[in-house]
Amino acid sequence: MTRAPKAPLLWLDTLWLQVAGTLCNLRCTHCFISCAPDNHSHEMMSLDQVRGHVQEAARLGAREYYFTGGEPFMNRDLLAMIESTLHFGPISVLTNGLFFDAGTCAALRRLSDGSEYSLDLRVSLDGYGPDDNDPIRGAGTFRRALDGILRLNAAGINPVITVTEAAAGVGTGEGRARFLRRLRELGVDRPRLKVLPLWRLGAEALRTAGYLPGALLEEDGVTPEGLEKLQCASGRMVTSRGVYVCPLLIDVPGARMGATLDETLRPFVLSHGACVTCYVSGVTCRT
């Protein structure tokens, strides 16, 4: 039997922060870390925790920051976290889009205008309309997220819309074009789109199927170039519980690599089913 390959850490470019822990106002049926209103596996991060990790990352020369959860906008310190982090580099915030009232949109625009670095938002949809989105994300969420996107647009912010392959066919050229057409019909003038595969972890493993125990990467089935493209080759994820290899594996034993970033600047053994999805699809969670 061959051994599992190791992903090198070439450099720390990307720091992910699980600012909302696993707490979310939704209970999406495909969530790879099963976020929900009552999932306290990872708690909300405090402003001080975020500052500490961002400062350490900046000392290591980090390039970019991603805020995720759970739902980041449930963290009442989120805007302060954004303001503080924008001093050190660009941020992308991954959100379900349900918290964008006019005041929040205006505050985000002010923060964006006040920084020399990009503030980007990513709003999730999982279908071409309520019929396929809402069974996954919850009743009424398509319309409410779309309203949020349109309010962001009105404030001069054009978010990236993230869609998973739970939306049938969206991974194909035709499906993608259809999704973009649909967004334009709904009033999003200049849609930006990122398509993600489904990682069969957490709730998604129950919705469809989990990874088979034997279906893993092997050393002789990978190339150095392929390994260097993995997001774990240039990034780490911090949560309230420490530093993990990536955003996908925060509930997986062995994926916590240390308490500080400095302790995690080493290769990671790719011994998980999700590693196959990343390697084979070539997709990273980055925009």
Add this chain to the structure above:
Amino acid sequence: MPDLRRAAFFGGIYGNAPALREAIRDARARGAEALHCLGDLGGFGPRPERVAPLLQEHAVAVVQGNYEDAVGNDRPDCQCGYTDPLDNQFARIAYDYTLRRTPADQKAWFRSLPASLRLTMGGRRLLLCHGSPRRQNEFLWESTSPEPFLGRLLRQAEADVVLCTHTGIPWSRTLPSGGQVVNVGVLGRPANDGRTTVSYALLTVEAPGLPLRVEQVPVAYDHEEVARDMRAEGLPEEFVGTILTGWWTTCLEILPARERARGRF
């Protein structure tokens, strides 16, 4: 290796020979002691085979871009580093056209080009590269290249000044350490700013120990002639529109939020 006082740095030419010709004339007129090109001689524009002879005739020192690596080695795609299918669709058209139009002797020259060049200006150590010092096709955008990151790139490159291109939009940043990173823009197409001019970077030694003065020099050229040539060559109307209006219409998805918001599309 001479220590220069004033030098010019051209980014991607993208087959735009008339813009290159004008930039060479302009840089000489401004007293540039040496001319450099940071790669991507073809792609986007018409009749790209005109570019290499111009560079050679005027002794422009050239760094290999991802286009020279791809075309020179007959690779299946341009290796631009786009991740979005829409970006790649137009990149494919430009690449197939350029690959077809490039003669074998130019391909051989492309293969021989260095991935980076070093020189000094006023005692400061410059590193010239295409994308970044660590990757030929890395995009260094202004809004996503923060100071701590650039500081790390400079330290690892053992340089005081890094010059790059690849993104198509010029910027420069001087770090608290005095280190400088300059994205010199491109001569091949406008910088998505609604102007039909293109630009290059002119660097000048102000005083020993001080950061170099960086000027982004606009270059006006006969862009209507280029547009006519592009149409005659059957290049996409989307490309022609960019030359005529100054707004990008393709390969937009790679742009960070800030740079995307500044454009029309």
